[in-house]
Amino acid sequence: NAGVTQTPKFQVLKTGQSMTLQCAQDMNHNSMYWYRQDPGMGLRLIYYSASEGTTDKGEVPNGYNVSRLNKREFSLRLESAAPSQTSVYFCASSEQGGRTEAFFGQGTRLTVV
């Protein structure tokens, strides 16, 4: 099994450009998450999807949108990238929220110049 697959692994954007980070899981998990990781800070939740068809804001949702395309896929979109969005982004999934083991993608290192 591939687990959680994120693309791309690296991306450089210019301020104002848009992009979509893709995430897919093959474990039939209900819950999916997008986090960002910045130096000196813990992982912070951007958006999550408790189950197919639902999405909710996390701690730092401003500047992002998400789509739970189906049970497998959960994408994160930056409509107009800003330097403050330079970060490492992780997608994760779990069978049932924080009550079950979480599986993470390999991360996307995004730089906005």
Added chain:
Amino acid sequence: KNEVEQSPQNLTAQEGEFITINCSYSVGISALHWLQQHPGGGIVSLFMLSSGKKKHGRLIATINIQEKHSSLHITASHPRDSAVYICAVRADSGGSNYKLTFGKGTLLTVNP
């Protein structure tokens, strides 16, 4: 104050040493996770526990719910254990809470 505090922030050990990383949290929880992240790498789940103790190979995780404290122990440490270890908790605020709150991580370096 962060809901999840880890100590130490940085830890350097010699190969073979017994290592302990601590995690304290301030809210009632239903689950606690220990994660491992190698430099430049992805994040891997090591343990999820809600009571007692779990062991996997040289790694042992314990939790004391009353004291709101968990420890991750590594026996016979090895340079390949060098990584950031992250504690995360699921607050016990009802079935609708799907979110984890993360500590800032402990950077472990094991020298040969």
